[in-house]
Amino acid sequence: MTDTSLSPPMQPVLRVEHLSKSFGALKASNDVSLDLYPGEIHALIGPNGAGKSTLIKQISGGLQPDMGRIELLGHDVTALDTVARARMGLGRTFQISSLAMEFSVLQNAVLGALGACGKSLGFFRNVMKDKALLEVAEEALSRVGLLQAAQQRTADLSHGQRRQLEVAVALTLKPRLFLMDEPMAGLGASGSKELTGFLDQLRYEAPILLVEHDMDAVFALADRISVLVYGAVIATGTADEIRNHPEVRRAYLGEEDET
Amino acid sequence: MGRERLFNLAVILALLAVPLLALALDEPFVITLATKVAILALAGVGLNIALGLGGLVSLGHAAFFGIGGYAMGILAAHAQNYEPLFSWPFLFEGSNQMPLIWLVAVLASAAAALVIGALSLRTSGVYFIMITLAFGQMLYYFAISWSAYGGEDGLSIWVRNEMPGLNTLIPIQFFGVCFALLCGALLFSARLAGSGFGLALSAARQTEERVETVGLQPFKLRLVAFVISGAITGLAGALFADLNRFVSPTMLSWHTSGEIMIFVILGGVGRLYGPVVGAAVYILLEHLLGGISEYWQIFLGLLLLGMVLFARGGLIGALLGREVAHD
Ligand SMILES: Nc1ncnc2c1ncn2[C@@H]1O[C@H](COP(=O)(O)OP(=O)(O)O)[C@@H](O)[C@H]1O
Numbered sequence: 001m002t003d004t005s006l007s008p009p010m011q012p013v014l015r016v017e018h019l020s021k022s023f024g025a026l027k028a029s030n031d032v033s034l035d036l037y038p039g040e041i042h043a044l045i046g047p048n049g050a051g052k053s054t055l056i057k058q059i060s061g062g063l064q065p066d067m068g069r070i071e072l073l074g075h076d077v078t079a080l081d082t083v084a085r086a087r088m089g090l091g092r093t094f095q096i097s098s099l100a101m102e103f104s105v106l107q108n109a110v111l112g113a114l115g116a117c118g119k120s121l122g123f124f125r126n127v128m129k130d131k132a133l134l135e136v137a138e139e140a141l142s143r144v145g146l147l148q149a150a151q152q153r154t155a156d157l158s159h160g161q162r163r164q165l166e167v168a169v170a171l172t173l174k175p176r177l178f179l180m181d182e183p184m185a186g187l188g189a190s191g192s193k194e195l196t197g198f199l200d201q202l203r204y205e206a207p208i209l210l211v212e213h214d215m216d217a218v219f220a221l222a223d224r225i226s227v228l229v230y231g232a233v234i235a236t237g238t239a240d241e242i243r244n245h246p247e248v249r250r251a252y253l254g255e256e257d258e259t
Numbered sequence: 260m261g262r263e264r265l266f267n268l269a270v271i272l273a274l275l276a277v278p279l280l281a282l283a284l285d286e287p288f289v290i291t292l293a294t295k296v297a298i299l300a301l302a303g304v305g306l307n308i309a310l311g312l313g314g315l316v317s318l319g320h321a322a323f324f325g326i327g328g329y330a331m332g333i334l335a336a337h338a339q340n341y342e343p344l345f346s347w348p349f350l351f352e353g354s355n356q357m358p359l360i361w362l363v364a365v366l367a368s369a370a371a372a373l374v375i376g377a378l379s380l381r382t383s384g385v386y387f388i389m390i391t392l393a394f395g396q397m398l399y400y401f402a403i404s405w406s407a408y409g410g411e412d413g414l415s416i417w418v419r420n421e422m423p424g425l426n427t428l429i430p431i432q433f434f435g436v437c438f439a440l441l442c443g444a445l446l447f448s449a450r451l452a453g454s455g456f457g458l459a460l461s462a463a464r465q466t467e468e469r470v471e472t473v474g475l476q477p478f479k480l481r482l483v484a485f486v487i488s489g490a491i492t493g494l495a496g497a498l499f500a501d502l503n504r505f506v507s508p509t510m511l512s513w514h515t516s517g518e519i520m521i522f523v524i525l526g527g528v529g530r531l532y533g534p535v536v537g538a539a540v541y542i543l544l545e546h547l548l549g550g551i552s553e554y555w556q557i558f559l560g561l562l563l564l565g566m567v568l569f570a571r572g573g574l575i576g577a578l579l580g581r582e583v584a585h586d
């Protein structure tokens with residue numbers, strides 16, 4: 001699937017067109033267009049403050065763009081809120097972990113399964129004894145390697161484990177596409193490697209728009225890479241194209257070499 | 260059985276044992292005190308669903324407590340004066356039957372909570388506190404000026420309302436009624452906390468963004484919680500008015516909201532039996548220290564300050580430590 005030249009007849013799962021968002025004088029998104037096709041990992045890279053998280057937030061519905069259009073599975077969702085987009089199959093992980101810290105790991109996963117199951121929530125039955133939800137939750141936890149920590153309090157998890165749980169909760173949603181904001185941050189070398197292998201397979205369940213700082217992971221995983229600098233996409237292409245792109249080297253990769 | 264469950268069992272058994280003992284020793288006043296504890300605890304159990312589970316700091320729960328009280332007062336006043344409450348679409352002469360009074364109290368306070376909640380839940384934090392406070396005070400001033408039902412002087416009911424099969428004039432029997440309702444509310448509250456709704460509501464308190472991204476609506480969750488919360492506090496209001504055979508605007512004032520909140524904070528916010536412990540300690544302090552000094556509330560203030568500074572989980576938190584995740 002790495003060769004995207006095979007995919008033009010396919011409908012993109014996500015299409016972002018001419019998105020702009022300013023905070024005062026700061027253009028956090030400047031005429032951003034990108035898309036995501038089935039089976040693909042599209043990585044979004046760029047220096048800190050480039051506007052990656054802001055873009056993710058607009059796609060997921062937490063932030064209204066000033067201009068532009070967002071299309072999900074062929075539907076214009078620009079005017080829909082986060083809940084509606086989540087129900088359409090958008091699964092997001094957060095850069096700054098937004099888990100329920102008082103909950104156990106399992107409770108966080110069950111919350112995801114509960115939200116995604118589409119049934120009424122129930123006022124009397126013990127949700128932690130609901131077999132169908134537990135099955136979804138435990139499967140997601142075991143896939144990210146967190147099942148043995150299921151009963152731990154989320155607040156007591158290590159930083160890396162929280163990242164894993166972020167991914168697990170997104171898995172419980174069984175989404176049509178993933179938006180992942182720096183899922184590898186703080187995982188450590190072996191953790192990153194494991195997650196890289198996992199995401200490599202996950203793309204066939206649902207495509208992934210991946211914001212990531214770990215360049216090894218990005219170059220290993222991404223079918224396409226978009227480079228965001230000062231809110232604007234300065235280049236989109238395959239790993240090789242991006243590696244050799246002069247403007248990218250100057251604006252971003254070169255900058256990293258110096259530090 | 261976990262430690263907290265054992266503790267809870269001990270608390271509820273003590274609340275049952277004290278009036279029984281008082282009955283044996285012929286101390287009717289103690290029975291009345293225990294009844295008051297049961298009723299105020301019930302009001303607190305209601306607030307705890309909004310405050311503890313939902314994180315909604317409502318300083319307007321006196322509105323629901325008072326609406327419950329006035330539901331009782333109005334129905335009973337019409338019944339005792341033989342003045343029909345309304346004659347269309349059917350003749351209704353009021354009622355002195357507790358089950359009907361409770362039903363009206365619950366429905367009226369739930370309806371009020373739906374309106375107040377729908378408007379206030381669009382805000383959060385300090386604004387939410389202020390707007391619920393404002394709604395409570397609005398009702399308070401309305402009751403003061405509502406001369407048809409006693410205005411500032413309130414409404415007196417001559418005889419306590421009736422419960423089929425019981426004689427509510429006998430203190431221990433009325434205590435039994437209130438105690439049973441408290442137990443029912445505690446059971447309901449425990450089930451609610453462990454349900455899917457409870458999980459989602461609690462998550463919305465901790466991380467609103469997360470709840471939205473799993474496709475659930477925090478606003479709706481909170482509104483439902485607020486309505487359930489108001490309805491239970493309204494039921495407590497009806498009982499409180501029945502205990503005193505009197506209802507006045509005081510029940511609607513923000514002092515009352517503050518007191519209900521104190522029960523919850525004192526016992527432990529979000530702890531199932533927090534309001535029971537809180538109400539019991541409050542009434543005990545009021546009774547013991549109130550006799551020594553008019554300024555007993557200074558001691559209460561110090562206790563509260565200590566709780567907030569040193570024991571976030573209230574008295575239960577101080578005794579038992581952090582709550583363990585359910586199951
Ligand atoms: N709500 C906001 N209000 C004002 N400025 C913001 C807000 N959110 C982000 N920014 C600014 O927008 C820029 C892009 O931020 P962000 O999207 O978090 O960058 P990245 O994720 O690429 O590191 C930063 O300069 C940041 O300070």
Ligand SMILES: [Mg+2]
Binds near residue numbers: 052181
């Ligand atoms: Mg970011």
